[in-house]
Amino acid sequence: MTIRGVLFDFSGTLLRIEPTVDWLREGLARVGVEVSGEELRRLAGELERVGALPGGSEPEEIPPELRELWEARDVDPSGHRRLYVTLARRVPLPGPPEVYDVLYDRHMEPDAWRPYPDTRQVLAALREREVPVAVVSNIGWDLRPLFREHGLLPLVDAFALSYEHGVKKPDPPLFALACEALGVAPQQALMVGDNARADGGATALGCAVHLVRHLPVTERPGDLLPVIDLVG
Template sequence: MVPPDLPRRGAGAEAAEPRRVGGFPDAAPRRLRVRARRDDRRRRGLPSPDHRRRPARRLPRPARSRRDPSRPRRGERARRARRRHAAPPGRRAPALMPLGAVTLDAAGTLFEVAEPVGTTYARLAARHGITLAPAEVERGFRTALAAAPPLAFPGGSPARLADHERAWWYAVVRRTFGAAGTSSHFDACFTELFEFYGRAAAWRVFPDVPEALRALRARGPRVGVVSNFDTRLVGLLDQLGLAPLVDRIVHSTRAGVAKPDPAIFHLALEALGVPPAEALHAGNEIVADVEGARAAGLRAVLVDREGRLLTLPPGVQRVRTLAELVARLES
């Protein structure tokens, strides 16, 4: 038997032709067959069987531009600024120049409330049958205080100063109470609150203050208090043991002008006998204390006891305590 896939000898055998691949017979050399297969696949749009073995063609690398040496590298400006403003090793900030007088704010700088205002208001109001939420009172008090006119009465009669002060605080507290301010018991509650904040029990002296005041006076400069407060301040400083540690007390209601008006700083410096260029003021508010003192020609330092401010105006120095202020003056 003859396999069916082979041509038979005899008639018709000559019709059988060798199998062709890519136009070449099987007997063609291998290189021709490979080339034929490659050309055939190319015509049909198929990839060459040996495409994976071909090295990838690399694109020319773009020419690198040379950095201008006169221009700082990225982030270099910020690094230079940090180095320029950094304190020398072992010191937190540059020392301050010798001074003839140091004036200080009162509330928030020398002392603070013994408990939150909202807590005190709610507790005392409850005695008079008025129900208040401490958190709401706290927010309401800050809003009322911000909306109130300056705590100063220019042109007012000195004999009626206490009446003006009481009326000013009456309006602030009534706005703080909101709807509860219309209660028939409000007047009695207000009287108790007003008297309470005139006693030492309502306040707490910061621990560093007494020693810092003694150190300031021992160093030489005269020490004064400049505050947006009423006539109760003088008695409070005496009850808190701070009055003997300062030379002058100037509050806004007696001065007839309030911070940040430069006039109140000038009044204090006249009493201390020191020109503005030789004085420094420290307080816990940017506008009232720092900007006001600068406008009056004094140097100013912010007392940020809790470190709440993340950024400061240009040139403003900050301390966390009065003890730190004294250390800066002595360095």
């Protein structure tokens, strides 16, 4: 099969959110709060346990009253905010009540995200070979400003974002929209992601799939590099 277009997942594939402890430190600083390193790590661990950081750890358990919000989080921007702010509020934090909204806003900022070491190299190689690229993401907010700030926007031809279309991975329509935007048949597309269930949904359309490991940026230097060879 000849690959004529590549679809990439966003979080955990091309970029990764900052560590929870850094996210919390920044949020507390913005409301004028400083805590000891030990306390910072303890609070960060609690926030990870409840899944308060979008793009970070999933909750150990989802409270029944939040189940509906959880299922719809990536197709409803207001629900996305409400869900994650509510999850974060399960952990008592020092400072004013608005600290939870400050933390949510922080996770959408470009410098809260770090590209994997091979992201730019692979996207640039695909551009050089004239292989179009789409980002296909379950997300509750617009990724384009983030890609622009990281200098990656010129290397992406299209975005298929769940909240804009009301459908999310692994449902085939989101992948189909991405292929259509690139002008390639699904059978000529490669989906690259870190989640076998969500990203593997592309196989229902006939797309090939390449999975990368969901690891911190510093621990995954080259999982994207095989994509260059897969496009021939």
